[in-house]
Amino acid sequence: MEIERVLICVALMALVTYIPRVLPVTVFRRQIRSRFIRSFLDYTPYAVLGALTFPDVFYSTGHFYSAAAGALVAVFLGYRGKSLVVVAVAAIIAVYVTELIGQALFII
Amino acid sequence: MNWKKSFKEGVKGGIPIGLGYLPVSFTFGFLAVSGGLPVWVAVLISLTNLTSAGQFAGTNLIIAGAGYFEVALTTLVINLRYMLMSLSLSQKLEQKTGTLARMALAFGITDETFVVSSLRPGILRASYMLGLISMPILGWNAGTLLGGSVSSMLPEAMQNAMGIALYAMFIALIIPAARQSRAVLCVIAVAVAAVCIFKYIAVFSFISSGFRIIAATVIASAFGAWFFPGKEEEGGKTQDGD
Structure with a gap:
């Protein structure tokens, strides 16, 4: 991987992460009035996380079936309100175990 | 102080x-x-x-x-x-x-x-x-x-399995919010539907993965802001209770 491109990307990421944080608190010291924009901004994280997660989660491991098992476990535990760490670790274990079972079945 | x-x-x-x-x-x-x-x-x-x-x-x-x-x-x-x-x-x-x-x-x-x-x-x-x-x-x-x-x-098998960690965390972030608020659930559904359309329908295949995400986010957030304005008070996460 060419390091120059990577470092420019990192600098860009740092910049576009800092700008939304710093601008309102320093420059615009007034409240946003528009209900539409406020709602829009508030829905953005959920929309973006949803779009990032599905369907790409199903391609995130070696096989579709193990990824689906991991996603299922994550949705279930997420629904039960478990913490990020618990959900992530459980999903990893689910994928790992499913892959092992899959390999065993394949060999038989 | x-x-x-x-x-x-x-x-x-x-x-x-x-x-x-x-x-x-x-x-x-x-x-x-x-x-x-x-x-x-x-x-x-x-x-x-x-x-x-x-x-x-x-x-x-x-x-x-x-x-x-x-x-x-x-x-x-x-x-x-x-x-x-x-x-x-x-x-x-x-x-x-x-x-x-x-x-x-x-x-x-x-x-x-x-x-x-x-x-x-x-x-x-x-x-x-x-x-x-x-x-x-x-x-x-x-x-x-x-x-x-x-x-x-x-x-290596463990490394492969860890590929799901990020998505699992994303899921852990959105599912509880979706459970609490129907508006958030609808926004997520629209975002996923939009990204799937861009990804799987051949006409849109010129759109790269990053722009798919951006387009889906804008569409879904606008959808939410249009149909469920002001619902953010329910989530409480980004509100200071004003």
Whole structure:
């Protein structure tokens, strides 16, 4: 991987992460009035996380079936309100175990 | 209350956040290094970004070989939520806080530091904020360093399985919110539907993965803002209770 491109990307990421944080608190010291924009901004994280997660989660491991098992476990535990760490670790274990079972079945 | 005392109080408030960041940043360091980035670049990303979803997604795009514009725009869209938090904090922050102090504390605004500081009664002092963000910064970078360092030591099957970690965390972030609010559930459904249309329908195949995400986000957020305006009060996460 060419390091120059990577470092420019990192600098860009740092910049576009800092700008939304710093601008309102320093420059615009007034409240946003528009209900539409406020709602829009508030829905953005959920929309973006949803779009990032599905369907790409199903391609995130070696096989579709193990990824689906991991996603299922994550949705279930997420629904039960478990913490990020618990959900992530459980999903990893689910994928790992499913892959092992899959390999065993394949060999038989 | 003097500067030092309120800084210390902030540090105390930030310790649990910093501890909570350890496993998440560990996964980040791990994924970044197993994706082909050097450990020092992974730590540099954590040091300069200090955010979860944005830097995970941006790093994924870097590893995938995406262009500058795509990396920057995707990261920006994911981080737009900080604008609301920053705005909200600006209402609560001590009026006389100087611009330099504001610029410094703005760097440490995350979902968690925002929630802790906005739940604090009364006016916010810059010294408290600077103390509050110190421990999360430490935890985030320490975890990244650790995860990146052990990356190559884990067996390959385990490395493959860890590919799901990021998505599992995303799921853990959106499912509870979707359970609480039908509006959020609808927004997520629209976003996923839109991204699937862009991904699987041949006409749209010219749209790259990063722009798919951006387009789906804009469509779904606009949908939510149009059909469920003001619902954000229910979520409570980015509200200061005004």
